Amino acid sequence: MNILLLGSGGREHALAWKMAASPLTDRLYCAPGNAGIAREAECVALDPADPAAVILFCRSASIDFVVVGPEAPLCVGIVDDLEAAGIKAFGPSRAAARLEGSKGFTKDLCRANAIPTAAYERFTAAAAAKAYVHARGAPIVVKADGLAAGKGVVVAQSVAEAEAAVDMMFSGALGDAGAEVVVEEFLDGEEASFFALCDGETAIPLTTAQDHKRVYDGDRGPNTGGMGAYSPAPNIDAAMSARVMAEIIEPTMRAMRAAGTPYKGVLYAGLMITREGPKLIEYNVRFGDPETQVLMLRLMSDLVPALLASRDGQLRSFDLRWYAEPALTVVMAAKGYPGQYARGTAIEGLDAAAAVEGVEIFHAGTRAEGDKIVANGGRVLNVSAVGKTVRQAQKRAYEAISLIRWPDGFCRHDIGWRAIERETT
Numbered sequence: 430m431n432i433l434l435l436g437s438g439g440r441e442h443a444l445a446w447k448m449a450a451s452p453l454t455d456r457l458y459c460a461p462g463n464a465g466i467a468r469e470a471e472c473v474a475l476d477p478a479d480p481a482a483v484i485l486f487c488r489s490a491s492i493d494f495v496v497v498g499p500e501a502p503l504c505v506g507i508v509d510d511l512e513a514a515g516i517k518a519f520g521p522s523r524a525a526a527r528l529e530g531s532k533g534f535t536k537d538l539c540r541a542n543a544i545p546t547a548a549y550e551r552f553t554a555a556a557a558a559k560a561y562v563h564a565r566g567a568p569i570v571v572k573a574d575g576l577a578a579g580k581g582v583v584v585a586q587s588v589a590e591a592e593a594a595v596d597m598m599f600s601g602a603l604g605d606a607g608a609e610v611v612v613e614e615f616l617d618g619e620e621a622s623f624f625a626l627c628d629g630e631t632a633i634p635l636t637t638a639q640d641h642k643r644v645y646d647g648d649r650g651p652n653t654g655g656m657g658a659y660s661p662a663p664n665i666d667a668a669m670s671a672r673v674m675a676e677i678i679e680p681t682m683r684a685m686r687a688a689g690t691p692y693k694g695v696l697y698a699g700l701m702i703t704r705e706g707p708k709l710i711e712y713n714v715r716f717g718d719p720e721t722q723v724l725m726l727r728l729m730s731d732l733v734p735a736l737l738a739s740r741d742g743q744l745r746s747f748d749l750r751w752y753a754e755p756a757l758t759v760v761m762a763a764k765g766y767p768g769q770y771a772r773g774t775a776i777e778g779l780d781a782a783a784a785v786e787g788v789e790i791f792h793a794g795t796r797a798e799g800d801k802i803v804a805n806g807g808r809v810l811n812v813s814a815v816g817k818t819v820r821q822a823q824k825r826a827y828e829a830i831s832l833i834r835w836p837d838g839f840c841r842h843d844i845g846w847r848a849i850e851r852e853t854t
């Protein structure tokens with residue numbers, strides 16, 4: 430098959446790496462891609478947000494299957510557009526992508542189907558939202574309804590902080606995403622990311638991961654898109670996984686189907702494991718970044734037939750196999766990220782780093798300049814490794830990082846600490 434992958438980050442590099450290894454893949458293209466993806470796929474200068482251009486390219490390159498990486502094109506309906514043009518595509522329809530595109534939509538779905546989640550209310554004006562904040566007290570969580578690239582959630586420790594968040598969102602600071610707000614109960618527990626592959630009717634569990642969102646060691650500093658991740662999540666055993674499927678994923682699949690908007694694609698549940706059990710924090714309608722980088726390192730089976738089975742409604746008798754060994758990824762970011770940072774700084778030593786045993790380097794934001802690799806984004810590299818233990822995977826990743834010469838980059842030095850602490854006790 431000729432396959433087109435849409436996106437340009439570390440998630441897409443990991444997907445491209447896995448898909449390029451499939452015997453089903455004839456030609457693999459990626460739009461727009463990056464310098465690392467260019468080793469696995471032919472990169473094409475296309476905007477994934479321009480469906481007409483994507484369709485035109487699919488026709489000219491005889492594309493049989495399109496795999497959509499990021500959420501933005503899914504939420505505006507790229508899969509509907511492609512399918513209407515007769516091109517098979519992996520991912521949810523626009524209507525089904527509301528599970529990520531509107532937090533209020535998902536909260537209402539949880540309420541209507543008794544899916545465990547934080548108590549909440551939806552608001553379209555500041556006064557009522559603040560009255561609810563006062564009635565409930567702090568800590569409390571304020572969320573913009575729409576897509577906000579990780580900037581739409583404030584976990585407020587005081588009523589004043591929650592009120593400021595409500596004002597910020599309704600002031601238009603987040604654009605349309607903040608036109609509606611969800612205020613919800615603070616959940617106490619440990620987070621985990623749970624991935625399921627869905628075909629509209631059947632959902633099969635993939636595996637789990639945990640990530641580090643804060644920019645500095647010790648999980649301090651501002652939130653980022655993710656500074657590292659590891660898989661599996663040590664707080665999800667087989668029994669917990671079965672509960673998540675039965676209490677969260679399966680009722681969601683039934684509800685989406687009953688509404689005439691069956692869910693296809695990857696369903697990524699952000700969970701809080703509380704004393705009462707798993708609760709849904711949010712859904713994402715695509716693979717996680719950087720979680721996909723560790724998922725792909727642990728996936729033994731061919732990815733391409735699984736994505737096709739999701740599109741074709743054929744997951745009922747599908748079986749995916751995983752390596753038991755954990756995987757870990759450390760994000761190298763440009764100095765200044767998640768604030769202002771420079772582009773175009775040179776990165777050296779990547780070949781030596783990639784030669785460390787068990788290591789795979791996925792590019793997140795890079796560009797080739799002649800035969801040099803330069804930074805081209807905030808999150809730039811995902812230095813990833815497998816190991817017999819999380820500790821060994823971590824040791825290998827940091828050994829590789831020590832061989833990378835990029836004075837303008839930085840990383841956290843404690844990715845995986847929670848899992849390693851568990852391994853030692």
Ligand SMILES: Nc1ncnc2c1ncn2[C@@H]1O[C@H](COP(=O)(O)OP(=O)(O)O)[C@@H](O)[C@H]1O
Binds near residue numbers: 547580584620
């Ligand atoms: N109800 C909640 N209780 C405690 N922490 C929360 C709650 N909701 C969100 N968070 C924290 O905020 C983070 C971001 O929230 P999330 O709903 O996943 O939004 P997004 O990923 O779209 O920014 C979560 O990963 C979690 O750490």
Ligand SMILES: [Mg+2]
Binds near residue numbers: 699711
């Ligand atoms: Mg989230």
